[in-house]
Amino acid sequence: MTDRRLSRGLHEDPGLQPERTSLSWTRTSLSLMVVAATMVRWSAEFPAVILVLATLMFGLALVIVLDGRPRYERGAWGIAGEAMTPNIVPVAVVTACMVLFGVTELALILRSMAGA
Structure with a gap:
């Protein structure tokens, strides 16, 4: 591998693996934002819990x-x-945060259904 490539952080397959990983993390963060925004509909019933979870x-x-x-640069250099x-x-x-969020939301749903 040439010094020119290493100095720019490139590899034999520029952009592919680090780019896929970067896009995957971006989709994950976008999904978190959408779920947090969707949770606002429960804010009337569970204001404190929803505020903490959404935040x-x-x-x-x-x-x-x-x-x-x-993260992208570490992947390219690696x-x-x-x-x-x-x-x-x-x-x-x-993963741990998503499990915690899911369990908490499931508990809120079950509590809401029990009160109805």
């Missing part, structure tokens, strides 16, 4: 978006240097 979802989406460019490491912590954090 946490928007915050997580913002963190994902802000870390997008550095491919260029043939030294990729798995990105386990962010995936585990997002």
